[in-house]
Amino acid sequence: MSNEVLDDVLSDVLSDVASTIDKKPTPVNIVDKKPISKFKSGVGIDIGTSFIVVTRQLHSGEFVHKFHRNMLYPLDISEESTDMLENGSYPYIKSGDKYYVVGDAALSICLAIGKGEVIRPMSAGVLSTSISNASELIFLIIKSVLGEPLSSNEPLRVSIPANAIDANIDNLFHKIVLNNFFKTLGYDPRPVNEAMCVAYITNPKVKTEEGEEIPLSGIAISMGAGLTNVALLFRGMELGSFSVSKSGDYIDEMSSLATGIQKSKIIKKKEKDLNLITPNHSDRALSALSIYYTEYIDRVVHYIKKEFSERKSEISGEAEIVIAGGTSMPQGFITLFEQAISNSNFPFKISKIVHATNPFYAVSEGACLKARSDFEKRNKVT
Amino acid sequence: MNYIKRQLIQIPVRRERVIERIVEKTKEDTQQSQQIDINVLANAIAQAMRTIPISQTLNNSIDSFDNSKTLEKLAETMTVQRGNNTPNFDNLGNEQHTKTDKDEIAKTIDLLKDLSD
Numbered sequence: 001m002s003n004e005v006l007d008d009v010l011s012d013v014l015s016d017v018a019s020t021i022d023k024k025p026t027p028v029n030i031v032d033k034k035p036i037s038k039f040k041s042g043v044g045i046d047i048g049t050s051f052i053v054v055t056r057q058l059h060s061g062e063f064v065h066k067f068h069r070n071m072l073y074p075l076d077i078s079e080e081s082t083d084m085l086e087n088g089s090y091p092y093i094k095s096g097d098k099y100y101v102v103g104d105a106a107l108s109i110c111l112a113i114g115k116g117e118v119i120r121p122m123s124a125g126v127l128s129t130s131i132s133n134a135s136e137l138i139f140l141i142i143k144s145v146l147g148e149p150l151s152s153n154e155p156l157r158v159s160i161p162a163n164a165i166d167a168n169i170d171n172l173f174h175k176i177v178l179n180n181f182f183k184t185l186g187y188d189p190r191p192v193n194e195a196m197c198v199a200y201i202t203n204p205k206v207k208t209e210e211g212e213e214i215p216l217s218g219i220a221i222s223m224g225a226g227l228t229n230v231a232l233l234f235r236g237m238e239l240g241s242f243s244v245s246k247s248g249d250y251i252d253e254m255s256s257l258a259t260g261i262q263k264s265k266i267i268k269k270k271e272k273d274l275n276l277i278t279p280n281h282s283d284r285a286l287s288a289l290s291i292y293y294t295e296y297i298d299r300v301v302h303y304i305k306k307e308f309s310e311r312k313s314e315i316s317g318e319a320e321i322v323i324a325g326g327t328s329m330p331q332g333f334i335t336l337f338e339q340a341i342s343n344s345n346f347p348f349k350i351s352k353i354v355h356a357t358n359p360f361y362a363v364s365e366g367a368c369l370k371a372r373s374d375f376e377k378r379n380k381v382t
Numbered sequence: 383m384n385y386i387k388r389q390l391i392q393i394p395v396r397r398e399r400v401i402e403r404i405v406e407k408t409k410e411d412t413q414q415s416q417q418i419d420i421n422v423l424a425n426a427i428a429q430a431m432r433t434i435p436i437s438q439t440l441n442n443s444i445d446s447f448d449n450s451k452t453l454e455k456l457a458e459t460m461t462v463q464r465g466n467n468t469p470n471f472d473n474l475g476n477e478q479h480t481k482t483d484k485d486e487i488a489k490t491i492d493l494l495k496d497l498s499d
Binding site: 052054057061062063064065066067068085091092093094095096102103127133135136137139140141144145147172173176177179180181184190200201203215216236237357358361365369370372373376377 | 450453454456457458460461462463464466467468469470471472473474475476477478479480481482484486487490491493494495496497499
């Protein structure tokens with residue numbers, strides 16, 4: 001190539017560049033930009049045996065929760081079932097030769113049909129292997145409840161149970177599976193202990209003999225359907241944690257076995273009518289539920305005593321116990337728990353037992369706080 | 383006795399199995415066909431075992447192999463949708479708002495920022 005040709009090419013290129021520079025900057029098209037979210041960055045998620053709860057915080061400070069009953073009801077594909085689902089606008093997943101009705105609709109249809117039982121894609125706090133494609137179904141559900149991240153690698157905290165002391169349940173695999181799944185959705189996921197989430201949102205305190213109140217210290221308990229999680233903490237540090245495998249589901253199953261009443265009907269009764277202080281013994285379901293609730297509370301207190309005594313854990317001063325979770329929601333639960341503690345020769349001095357303001361959402365709220373702190377730490381927000 | 387000790391260290395199985403194996407080996411080695419008194423031998427072994435430090439790695443119930451890579455690979459396969467699953471929904475879940483004490487929340491977030499995982 002000759003020098004003249006090179007000069008021509010250079011001249012053309014330079015004139016193109018000059019024309020670009022002369023042009024006024026193109027105004028930013030605000031419509032094309034992603035709108036500023038009403039939420040702060042950092043999301044918490046509680047994937048429980050019974051419910052999936054996702055929590056985000058608004059800029060105004062309020063929490064917004066999305067919750068979904070973690071239940072499936074299988075129906076064989078037929079003209080009749082297709083008509084019923086389509087006409088009733090029920091949410092479902094078509095999988096192979098079955099429909100899996102999801103969420104509250106699963107429970108409603110199960111009760112209406114009156115045969116079969118609902119399926120839980122999770123069992124004892126971890127992914128269930130009771131149906132072969134449980135993980136595929138639950139991931140479709142979680143993805144829909146959670147939605148997309150506000151930005152790439154948005155911090156996400158997922159609550160994970162501690163290993164059970166009375167059953168051979170290892171949470172490691174569950175933790176790895178969930179972590180991988182959230183990464184594929186574009187989040188920056190990290191696990192957080194379920195009971196610690198309750199502590200983050202309720203902030204229990206230990207009052208020392210000198211009268212000082214130490215924040216994020218005491219005992220936190222999350223009472224879920226599959227597991228009851230317990231953590232002992234001091235100044236926000238987890239000193240020890242464990243879970244007990246007999247929790248809300250155990251109460252339902254045993255009450256169903258004792259009475260011969262369908263488990264879904266037992267669940268409905270428990271959520272609507274159960275009062276543990278004045279149990280209604282004329283109703284067989286409520287009577288059995290109150291008996292198994294008493295056993296459950298005694299069992300949890302027994303294991304807390306046993307575990308922390310064996311670990312030689314000590315708290316100097318008076319500690320608060322904070323409680324949350326769906327299984328702690330029947331009327332009179334905290335009173336019954338207080339009675340069990342006072343009759344138990346408990347190894348720590350307890351100042352009070354506090355029920356979380358929003359027991360059903362507390363784990364997810366705590367996970368959201370932890371994710372918010374991750375975001376602020378990462379972005380050096382002061 | 384040294385022979386028994388060697389056997390105990392080398393055979394990571396239950397005590398009963400150790401005894402059986404030693405009896406068999408002893409028969410082979412001494413080419414004896416007569417019955418060996420198991421009780422006498424068992425007592426000797428029990429005495430010997432009290433002084434033998436048996437490594438935990440010899441215990442079948444404790445697996446020291448790190449299988450985290452296997453778990454990770456298996457976990458990856460769990461999140462794969464293998465087709466044939468068609469949901470009829472795109473925004474599941476009911477929404478609920480709860481109020482918070484904004485200052486308390488800010489204080490807790492500050493505490494959490496100072497903590498390591």
